[in-house]
Amino acid sequence: xxxxxxxxxxxxxxxxxxxxxxxxxxxxxGLLWLLLFFVFPLxxxxxxxxxxxxxxxxxxxxxxxxxxxxxxxxxLANQAQFYRSFTYALAATIxxxxxxxxxxxxxxxxxxxxxxxxxxxxxxxxxxxxxxxTLAWKQILGxxxxxxxxxxxxxxxxxxxxxxxxxxxxxxxxxxxxxxxxTLPIYASLDRLDYRLIEASGDLYANGATTFRKVTxxxxxxxxxxxxxxxxxxxxxxxxxxxxxxSPDNFMIGNVINSRFFRVVDYPxxxxxxxxxxxxxxxxxxxxIRRSGTDELV
Amino acid sequence: MSNDFRxxxxxxxxxxxxxxxxxxxxxxxxxxxxxxVALLASCGSDSEIAAGSFPEDEGGTVRWANWTAYMDxxxxxxxxxxxxxxxxxxxxxxxxxxxxxxxxxxxxxxQVQEKLKAGDDIGYDIVTPTDWxxxxxxRLGYARELDSANIPNKGNILDTLSDISFDPGRNYSMxxxxxxxxxxxxxxxxxxxxxxxxxxxxxxxxxxxxxLSEMRDTIGIILQYQxxxxxxxxxxxxxxxxxxxxKQKISDGYIRQVKGNDYLEDMAxxxxxxxxxxxxxxxxxxxxxxxxxxxxxxxxxxxWSDNMLIASTSSNKSNSEKLINHYYDPAIAAEVxxxxxxxxxxxxxxxxxxxxxxxxxxxxxxxxxxxxxxxxQVFRGLSAEEEFNYSDAFQEAIGA
Numbered sequence: 001x002x003x004x005x006x007x008x009x010x011x012x013x014x015x016x017x018x019x020x021x022x023x024x025x026x027x028x029x030g031l032l033w034l035l036l037f038f039v040f041p042l043x044x045x046x047x048x049x050x051x052x053x054x055x056x057x058x059x060x061x062x063x064x065x066x067x068x069x070x071x072x073x074x075x076l077a078n079q080a081q082f083y084r085s086f087t088y089a090l091a092a093t094i095x096x097x098x099x100x101x102x103x104x105x106x107x108x109x110x111x112x113x114x115x116x117x118x119x120x121x122x123x124x125x126x127x128x129x130x131x132x133x134t135l136a137w138k139q140i141l142g143x144x145x146x147x148x149x150x151x152x153x154x155x156x157x158x159x160x161x162x163x164x165x166x167x168x169x170x171x172x173x174x175x176x177x178x179x180x181x182x183t184l185p186i187y188a189s190l191d192r193l194d195y196r197l198i199e200a201s202g203d204l205y206a207n208g209a210t211t212f213r214k215v216t217x218x219x220x221x222x223x224x225x226x227x228x229x230x231x232x233x234x235x236x237x238x239x240x241x242x243x244x245x246x247s248p249d250n251f252m253i254g255n256v257i258n259s260r261f262f263r264v265v266d267y268p269x270x271x272x273x274x275x276x277x278x279x280x281x282x283x284x285x286x287x288x289i290r291r292s293g294t295d296e297l298v
Numbered sequence: 299m300s301n302d303f304r305x306x307x308x309x310x311x312x313x314x315x316x317x318x319x320x321x322x323x324x325x326x327x328x329x330x331x332x333x334x335v336a337l338l339a340s341c342g343s344d345s346e347i348a349a350g351s352f353p354e355d356e357g358g359t360v361r362w363a364n365w366t367a368y369m370d371x372x373x374x375x376x377x378x379x380x381x382x383x384x385x386x387x388x389x390x391x392x393x394x395x396x397x398x399x400x401x402x403x404x405x406x407x408x409q410v411q412e413k414l415k416a417g418d419d420i421g422y423d424i425v426t427p428t429d430w431x432x433x434x435x436x437r438l439g440y441a442r443e444l445d446s447a448n449i450p451n452k453g454n455i456l457d458t459l460s461d462i463s464f465d466p467g468r469n470y471s472m473x474x475x476x477x478x479x480x481x482x483x484x485x486x487x488x489x490x491x492x493x494x495x496x497x498x499x500x501x502x503x504x505x506x507x508x509x510l511s512e513m514r515d516t517i518g519i520i521l522q523y524q525x526x527x528x529x530x531x532x533x534x535x536x537x538x539x540x541x542x543x544x545k546q547k548i549s550d551g552y553i554r555q556v557k558g559n560d561y562l563e564d565m566a567x568x569x570x571x572x573x574x575x576x577x578x579x580x581x582x583x584x585x586x587x588x589x590x591x592x593x594x595x596x597x598x599x600x601x602w603s604d605n606m607l608i609a610s611t612s613s614n615k616s617n618s619e620k621l622i623n624h625y626y627d628p629a630i631a632a633e634v635x636x637x638x639x640x641x642x643x644x645x646x647x648x649x650x651x652x653x654x655x656x657x658x659x660x661x662x663x664x665x666x667x668x669x670x671x672x673x674x675q676v677f678r679g680l681s682a683e684e685e686f687n688y689s690d691a692f693q694e695a696i697g698a
Contacts, residue, residue: 264404
């Protein structure tokens with residue numbers, strides 16, 4: 001910049017201006033996309049959320065009456081499902097982390113020539129629809145399926161007990177479906193980790209556990225944070241797992257929003273619930289990122 | 299179904315206005331007001347209800363959205379074929395896309411609603427909603443008026459179905475099949491006939507029972523169990539009692555899931571031992587190798603009909619009408635009924651059935667006798683407000 005100032009004033013600022021303009025031009029498609037597919041629908045949703053049914057109660061007809069109490073009503077009527085969504089999502093996130101971290105660690109550090117093959121195995125489930133995979137679990141864990149049969153035969157599961165249609169199978173489904181989202185970011189941050197740092201830790205007389213706690217884990221935190229977010233956020237809005245693997249007693253907030261939109265055709269309640277869900281997730285995520293101190297890394 | 303509004307005018311504009319009034323005030327209250335409303339309506343000029351802008355008839359393949367296990371089937375070289383449909387295709391040269399897209403009335407309606415409103419093609423020419431939903435389609439102008447000239451078999455419809463409250467004279471809809479909602483069970487796993495709700499919700503089947511997400515069937519059966527006549531006016535308190543009963547059975551863990559027509563999958567894989575389900579489903583699944591039983595509850599089951607309507611967005615009207623006509627040929631209707639085992643809406647089909655299978659011609663589930671009909675009721679028409687509130691309560695009860 002200081003060197004550029006030697007030239008004429010026109011020449012000093014034009015490259016700067018142009019690069020700014022170029023930056024906006026390059027950003028334009030993305031911004032336009034966000035505007036069209038995020039901001040507008042969001043405004044539409046906001047507008048819908050304060051409507052009330054038309055005086056004739058005709059299906060799908062609503063009038064704008066700025067009834068903000070919709071939010072309170074919708075929340076109070078569905079507290080249980082909200083609470084359940086976050087509990088299930090949290091449980092699934094913790095279990096997925098417990099499975100994914102050792103998995104990612106061994107792929108990154110211990111797999112040798114098998115590395116790429118193992119990575120493909122992690123991604124392989126994505127080659128089939130996640131609906132089909134969840135349905136497969138429904139069959140495997142079904143009341144007349146192989147797992148229940150064996151567990152009953154061994155006397156582990158009492159007669160009359162089932163695995164599907166319980167909270168257990170919903171959390172299992174969530175964990176299974178989002179496991180790759182947890183594994184890949186952790187793998188990525190472990191793989192980038194400079195192995196010499198771990199060696200240095202050993203040279204400084206840290207044992208394995210201390211090295212992990214003081215070196216490996218802190219350096220892989222960006223991956224852990226990204227992985228937990230990529231699991232927790234979609235899991236708390238998910239409804240497929242609860243629908244296929246749960247009973248009405250295991251339904252999550254996503255099921256309610258789905259049924260309000262597509263069955264009762266009660267758009268205002270559905271919109272209010274969607275907004276509440278989005279806001280709650282946003283707040284939780286902000287707190288989480290602040291707490292984990294990795295805001296610049298995510 | 300038993301409501302008589304025979305004096306209703308033919309003009310669709312007038313009728314939809316009247317129907318809107320009916321839905322608003324409740325069927326009974328409206329009966330007296332019909333004359334006055336008709337007078338008012340006939341004075342009005344073109345209103346938005348006179349949806350004159352239907353698509354041009356372009357012909358082509360008829361796309362028909364129907365329910366699961368609702369058409370006679372035969373495996374040919376490992377592929378599923380529909381013999382009665384193939385006859386139509388051979389005779390007329392009109393192609394038909396038969397699409398099993400109905401799992402639940404609400405679900406289907408919600409999927410196409412926005413397009414109907416906007417007048418965009420919904421992807422189907424013929425749809426097959428149940429009575430109460432058919433009433434909504436017709437009321438909102440989402441069904442095209444049928445041209446009788448293309449349906450010479452129209453007169454074959456059973457007298458009991460020819461003049462119904464939501465479509466007097468059958469100008470917009472023709473019955474596809476009728477049926478009962480009652481108890482179904484897997485005979486391989488259940489060794490008794492289930493005849494009452496107490497049996498259905500007994501310890502033996504706890505957690506292995508499923509009920510229909512069709513409110514009128516599930517709640518209709520519970521209401522009758524509680525001694526309420528569902529064909530007549532009942533109070534909101536009575537309805538909510540039935541909702542509480544359902545909620546209790548769900549939270550106590552008796553009911554595993556609340557489902558649409560896909561409850562058949564859960565019966566097939568054994569997750570469900572017993573269900574509140576639909577009559578014909580049990581019999582047609584038995585043709586496929588299952589061993590299911592069906593009974594109408596002692597306290598009363600429900601009777602419903604599904605109707606063929608041509609969607610307002612269809613650009614394939616006359617071919618669709620020809621297809622509807624085809625299924626009102628008694629021989630064809632008997633062929634369908636012999637497979638689906640639902641109540642056949644076509645006169646003369648019973649005689650044709652004698653030729654196919656004399657025992658089926660005696661089946662009270664296909665050609666019901668007075669005794670069978672005395673055990674079932676049709677859920678009364680709900681006003682739009684009731685429909686919104688009741689459906690809201692029902693959805694909340696089933697956890698969503």
